[in-house]
Amino acid sequence: MENPRGDESPAHNELKAPGQRSSQRGRKQRRGKPNRLSEPLPVVEGTEWGPAMKALPSDRHRAFVLALYQVPPGYGAHVKAAKMAGFGTSTSSAKSWSVIASKLAHDERILAALCEEDQKRIRASAPRAVRALQHLIEDSDHRDHARAIAMTLDRVHPVETTHNVRVDHHHRIVPTTPEVLERINRLARQAGILPDSLPPIIDVTPTKDGTK
Amino acid sequence: MTRGDRYTLIVISLLKKALLACPTDAAERLEILENLNTCASGAISPIALTLIAPMCDTGYRMVEAARQLDPPDENPYPQYDPDSVRPPCPGRASFDMLTSDPVFSHLRRLNPSIDEVLKLCFSRRGRDQTTQSSV
Numbered sequence: 001m002e003n004p005r006g007d008e009s010p011a012h013n014e015l016k017a018p019g020q021r022s023s024q025r026g027r028k029q030r031r032g033k034p035n036r037l038s039e040p041l042p043v044v045e046g047t048e049w050g051p052a053m054k055a056l057p058s059d060r061h062r063a064f065v066l067a068l069y070q071v072p073p074g075y076g077a078h079v080k081a082a083k084m085a086g087f088g089t090s091t092s093s094a095k096s097w098s099v100i101a102s103k104l105a106h107d108e109r110i111l112a113a114l115c116e117e118d119q120k121r122i123r124a125s126a127p128r129a130v131r132a133l134q135h136l137i138e139d140s141d142h143r144d145h146a147r148a149i150a151m152t153l154d155r156v157h158p159v160e161t162t163h164n165v166r167v168d169h170h171h172r173i174v175p176t177t178p179e180v181l182e183r184i185n186r187l188a189r190q191a192g193i194l195p196d197s198l199p200p201i202i203d204v205t206p207t208k209d210g211t212k
Numbered sequence: 213m214t215r216g217d218r219y220t221l222i223v224i225s226l227l228k229k230a231l232l233a234c235p236t237d238a239a240e241r242l243e244i245l246e247n248l249n250t251c252a253s254g255a256i257s258p259i260a261l262t263l264i265a266p267m268c269d270t271g272y273r274m275v276e277a278a279r280q281l282d283p284p285d286e287n288p289y290p291q292y293d294p295d296s297v298r299p300p301c302p303g304r305a306s307f308d309m310l311t312s313d314p315v316f317s318h319l320r321r322l323n324p325s326i327d328e329v330l331k332l333c334f335s336r337r338g339r340d341q342t343t344q345s346s347v
Contacts, residue, residue, distance in 0.1 A: 172243070173239065174242055180238055180242065183242065184241055184245060187242070187246065187249055190249055191228070191249060191262065192228075192263065192264070193228060193231060197232060198232065199233075199234070199235040201235070201238050202236060202237045
């Protein structure tokens with residue numbers, strides 16, 4: 001009988017162990033052959049994965065991260081990347097693919113690897129950006145010529161800004177007049193403290209005008 | 213009686229201890245006394261303020277130990293943000309510790325005047341007596 005899904009593998013009905021009953025509802029479980037990475041990731045001498053890429057569980061996960069930079073962005077990009085990385089099985093449905101792709105795309109380890117790869121690629125593309133900027137500066141007819149010059153000058157001679165910060169420090173200076181001492185004694189009595197029991201005030205000679 | 217009231221009673225006895233133990237200049241002493249007198253508000257009457265005795269050395273060491281629970285880099289004067297879900301609360305850890313039932317009961321035992329104030333301000337009979345005396 002021909003497989004209605006066009007699956008080349010005839011194994012999907014042979015996965016039941018001997019003596020194992022089919023599912024309770026009598027449905028047949030169809031399992032396809034697991035996909036594989038089409039070819040192992042190339043090893044380039046003198047280079048190695050970053051820590052986040054190295055921490056990924058398999059080469060398929062690394063391939064998924066790399067595939068995300070190759071597939072055109074838009075609807076279905078994650079699924080395409082998952083297919084390129086060899087996830088799923090030969091019988092995975094569209095729904096399965098979307099689940100697989102979503103799980104992969106939201107995996108914390110993959111997100112960390114993507115962040116790492118982003119930084120690498122941005123750093124690596126800096127020389128090209130500089131070259132493009134040079135072209136822009138040299139092309140006086142370009143509409144963004146002035147902006148490019150301004151950008152470059154801003155980085156070479158940044159505009160100096162001056163901030164005037166006013167700091168007010170308030171220090172309470174209480175002249176030790178007899179009135180102040182009287183107020184201290186009154187407040188002490190209100191709080192149930194005998195003024196005589198208080199230790200002497202530091203370095204003070206009460207005068208009429210408050211000078212020491 | 214709220215935990216804030218408990219803390220106020222602790223602060224009153226602590227400030228009295230500071231006033232009696234540490235020599236200060238006039239400005240400092242005036243500031244401490246003004247702060248001390250502002251503690252007499254709400255349930256804590258001015259009479260209660262006079263009744264509370266200064267904290268003993270053991271109580272002071274307990275307060276010092278509790279204050280070590282607060283993070284050392286904590287800003288004691290944080291900027292208030294009304295939109296914040298959990299606004300900063302400096303001294304929260306020591307506050308919780310000092311006003312907890314077991315620690316506060318130890319402080320009460322060390323300073324029996326706190327018990328008198330509790331009877332005076334936080335029992336109905338005590339409150340009635342205070343009201344009559346003030347009238």
